[in-house]
Amino acid sequence: MPSAVSQAADSIHTIVAQRQITTCFQAIFDTRQHCVLGHEALSRGPNGPYHRADKLFSAAAESGVDREMERVCAELACERFCADDGLLFLNFQCHVLLEPGFADWITTLCTALPALNCHNIVIELTELACPADQLTPVIQRLRNAGIRLALDDLGAAHSSLLRWLELRPDYVKLDRELCRDVHNNPGKQAMLTGLIGIATEMNSTLIAEGIETVYEALCLQQLGIRYMQGYLFHHPGVQWQNDHADRLHHQSSPSDNSGESPTPVNRGSRSKDADPMDEIPSNLQSQQSIAALITPCPAVSMHSPLRDVIRHFKQSPDIHSITLLDGQNAVGSISRSKALELYSSDFGRELYGRKTVSVFMDEDIPIVEQSMGIEDVSYLLTENHSSHIVQECIVVNNGRYIGVVRTTDLLRCITDRKIRNARYANPLTLLPGNVPISEHISKLLEQGCDFAVAYCDINHFKAFNDAYGYSAGDSAIKMLAKLLQQHAPTPENFIGHVGGDDFIVIFRNTDCVDACSAICCGFAENAKDLYALDDQQHGGIWSKDRSGRPVFYRTMTLSIGLCYSDREQMRNADDVSRIASDAKKQAKRLSGGGVHIAAGGDREKQMNHSAC
Template sequence: MSLQAPKVHSTPDVGDSVASLLAHRSLRMHFQPIVRLSDGALFGHEALVRGPENTPLQWPDALFAQAYTQGLSLQLEEACLRIAVRSWTPTQSPGKLFINLSAEALMHVLRCESLQRRIAALRRFGLSPAAIAIELTEHERVGDLPALIEALKPLRAHGVQIALDDFGDGRSSLRLWSELQPDYVKIDKYFARDVAHQADKVQTMRALTRIAETLGTTMVAEGLETADDVKAVRDLGIQLGQGYFLGRPQALPAPQVLEQAGAVFSQGDIAVLPHPARSTRSAFTVERITLLQASLSVHTTHDEAERCFRADESLHSVALLQEQRPVGLLNRDKFMDRYAKPFFKEVYGRQPCLLFANTTPLVLDKHTGIDELTGVLTSEDQRYLTDGFIVTEAGHYLGIGTGESLVRSVTEVRIEAARHANPLTFLPGNIPISEHIARLLASGRDFVACYGDLNHFKPFNDHYGYWRGDEVIRLAARTFIGCCDARRDFIGHVGGDDFVVLFQSEDWFTRCERTVCEFNERVRAFYDQVALAREGIDSEDREGVQRFFPLTTLSIGALCVAPGQFSEPDQVASAAAQAKLRAKQKGWDVYVQGAALVAPD
């Protein structure tokens, strides 16, 4: 096969077969831009085949389905290869040309004609092999991977690059990615669609990015159709993008991205990436705190149990088993106290120790997770705190856990989870806040870091109770969310009544004023009529002295961050916290570091 200039033929009838389309050379190519997401520059184009307009075979899916039915799949793919090269070279467009080929078609093409002749034909057309990237499709049909890898070696030696198409569509294989070592991996459009608003997709993209870094692969995100998704994918570290928002397929290669996309790249904003609505899931299970201790038979006597406890001082509790299944739990301290009572040994010494054991102990499967364990901590039956509990595997005894270890572990996991997402408001916690500040600093753009805090909140909490206090904190969260631009402004909850907002909105000060005014008005609904009439309540201060406190209000300290002013997120956080302290000390609604501004009444 050689690459020759196309001949002009008449367009076939609508009902013509794929063979007729090939014979009449009625297929044509459109080109869709592939864009460098760091600056919006064109990186290359993908060649996409089209059949005759206004016919059932106009679009690729129908065309290839018909070719498969007629046994012409390989011929169609080979024709697409020729047409793509013929159509591309006259345009003299810079960048790479991405051409789709199945592994089967690629092997067929290489078998039918020597690689050297094909490379020579490309060069006659003025097209360097290094300007071509072959997109491997039909991943599930790669039957002989070693043979494909060998076949690609001489192709790569001439500079042709390899892309893995539609990774993650249910057919592609991570093993194929690892062994084939493609230059590019195109991520299926499912993962990019609405990624700016779906935390699970953000985590998936991050995982794929780490794999790409490990394997030295450049990632291409397909299906980018909104400005928000373009920014999110770019800020996740994916280098290249493709989609209708950047450029649609057209007969001639695009000279630049669409105007709407150019505005996104010139703006310089970073994406506000979504975080899980609830605290991050933990891999912690009760198996981690299980003590693999010996057990006793249900028929063990009190005398035998006493000797067992005396022989091993480390035994906190011991499980009583019947055919490897727990039926009771014997706590060391309770047992030894009872055994030491007068005449106990004489009366009960030879009787089974199940007589005075806890026959309804807490029994947990080893896979029990943090949510179920939290429910245990708040249950009415708290005997596990002293007796401990039994851990099983498929119903059989595995070991013992102590109440102390359970409380400590659940607390630690919850504290760690709160660093990612606050359990009260579900807003991002300290770690995501620091990550977003780091991204803002790295972007080289200016932004405003605001620290919000409630005035006189502790007296309110003490006076009305923590349930109502929690509702006030949720009110503050809702007010911040309602007054900020979710696409540009990041809202985090440090803990307690402290909030952080990282503004990219130019009207940030107006938004701060509105937040303060709206919160100060809405919080009044949480006070009783007496407090509203007095404009405050009586409560103890931190020294335990009863005194009058005004109604709770919101203060915001603002820090304007210029490029290069700070190098670390904690420096920004500390400076913003200082601005917040100044706002509270001076009793101002909004304090901007270097200037004091009071929101209107």
């Protein structure tokens, strides 16, 4: 009777021989341009003990057919991949690359398939035990054929910075543990900021893996990481179509008030008629859209003769280009300089006048949706790799032409915003001051959004500042600002510095009592370290009150007055400010600091939370 080991080996050999592999694809998103960069191919075995990838490849290694298994998985992934959807990331262990003839095999595989070529392929190294000097010649041969390289799981034990330096991959995928709860971990944020700098120097592109919550994605995007992969966007399954992905930025902010991270959606179970973009739980942008910068400009059919375009340019001497339409959809443009150059050349009128303008169309001009953020469009224009400077971009609404946004107008708007933000920012914390706070609240009220306002004030700050000096007082204020940024990450929340030791936090998730309590606890704990050892042991300091009498002040704590948006009581920003101030005054009465929740809106009672 055959042993369990021999039966397992027979099963694995059968799976390889009969190619009993299911290929799943997980999309990698470009959160800046709202499209799919590519897909990672993930293999599954047949139902049973080898369905999971780790069990499948572990059993293949034990049976000595791991190389054959990887090749079969790659072949099936290439055959099943639709190359119109960008890059295909294929996982290989590095010792497979060192097999004789590997480079010839993979290039032959790609070129033999009509819907694929080497430029679509990215080889993702999942294990790096092989010496770099052996890998380098193979990698160079692959690159010469157009195949790119990715380093997987940077931050895991087998994937190191040294390998990054030695192999210089085109893509570096950040290990899930580096990205997990990054919005609540300043240490991870600092580490990722350093890795972004290294990637820029090494000409590598970072991809954040395993992104499961909106808050992780928002934080990573704010740090400067634009490519992401994870359950938040797409569960492994069928390929994600780019015509769906370009609507990523149309989704609204999360309205779930449960306080929990959004639950990933199993996209494998959706109906065939469902639009997958409807399942994206959040908008990853919080920017002002370009809609206000749109300038109406003439457009003509792409089938119009060049002479008609020349007539438009003569009638409108101030326009730089004319948009070309296929029906009502924008497909490109032709610039004034190019049209006139063609038409005024020797015999240009006779040679080109009757030809359709589509022959001379510039298809590289950016075409963007009107809801796209100003910063995103700026990135798009500055990253344009064509040789000429892009003077404008075409703006559409679901593909239908609206007008153009001129680069000069866009840059002027960004510059004005930066100057304005700097003008109203607090010089100590660089957080927005009173004017931006009021404007933000007014905008939320106009939009009818639900929100919560937390008014934060340090207890016994004046006594501490008088005793230790303004420099120590500044340290306390900056410490509080850092705590607020940790527990109320932007851009989904808004943090403002009213002045002195007063801060405002505007939460979009109104289930924020726990976050406020955590801020109070964190401040009380960290504030102790700002005192001298003797004062820590005594629990405070002696100082004079406003009447000049000696008074004992305990170590600093934090009071937070919390109020919720109420359409009946809050008609404008002044109403919100008044109600939040009243809540803060009540919070100041709590012994030891803490959170006071003002009654109002849907809340029928007041709740007081001590600091810890």
